[in-house]
Amino acid sequence: MILPSLFSVSKLTKVILSNSSPSLEIDTSSLEKKFTGLQRKLHPDFFHNKSRLEHEYATNNSSLLNSAYQTLKDPLLRVLYYLTKKGVIIGEEDSTFTDPELLMEILESREAVEEAGLDDLHKIKEKNDVSLKNAFKEVQEADQKNDLVAAKQAAIKLQYLAKLAEEIYDRLPVGR
Numbered sequence: 001m002i003l004p005s006l007f008s009v010s011k012l013t014k015v016i017l018s019n020s021s022p023s024l025e026i027d028t029s030s031l032e033k034k035f036t037g038l039q040r041k042l043h044p045d046f047f048h049n050k051s052r053l054e055h056e057y058a059t060n061n062s063s064l065l066n067s068a069y070q071t072l073k074d075p076l077l078r079v080l081y082y083l084t085k086k087g088v089i090i091g092e093e094d095s096t097f098t099d100p101e102l103l104m105e106i107l108e109s110r111e112a113v114e115e116a117g118l119d120d121l122h123k124i125k126e127k128n129d130v131s132l133k134n135a136f137k138e139v140q141e142a143d144q145k146n147d148l149v150a151a152k153q154a155a156i157k158l159q160y161l162a163k164l165a166e167e168i169y170d171r172l173p174v175g176r
Helices: 007-019 028-042 051-073 075-085 100-115 118-144 148-171
Strands: none
Touching: 028 051, 051 075, 075 118, 075 148, 100 118, 100 148, 118 148
16 A cells, blocks of 8 residues: 655645645635545545554544645635745734734724624624735735735734634624
C-alpha cells in the first residue's frame, strides 16, 4: 500500500487549485469538491483493517487536510496564511488599529449589536458583510500593488470585522 503524502496548506493549495503559489482568490466550490474527494481517500475509517501505522498516518493526514481546507475556505484565515507566505506576520502586538474612524465605527457597531433586536441585528449583519467584502478587496488591491504595509493594515481591519461578524452570529437565533 502506498501511503498518501502529508498535507499542508501549501500542498493542498497546489493539489486542489493546481497552483503552486498561494492565492487570495479561490473557487470555493472547486475547493470543496476536491477536498471531499481527498478526504474520502484519507479518512481513517477506510484504514481500520490496515496496520496501526497506516491508521495513524491516515488519521494525521486527514487532520492536516481538514486544517488546510479550513484555512483555504475562510477568507480571513486565507489572507493571514497568504500574507505569512509573503513574510507578513500579524501578531497580537499588531492588533491595534491606527484608523480612529474605523475603530469608532467598530466600537459603535459592537454596542449596537449588544442592544439590537432581531431586525436591527440582521441590518447590522448585512452592513458588516459588505464591509468584510470591501476589506478583503483592500487586501487584494494592496497585494496587487505589492504594498505589504497596506495589505497588513487591511488584514487587521478584516480581523476586526470578522470578530464583529462572530459577535453578530452569536446573537442571532438558531437558523440565523
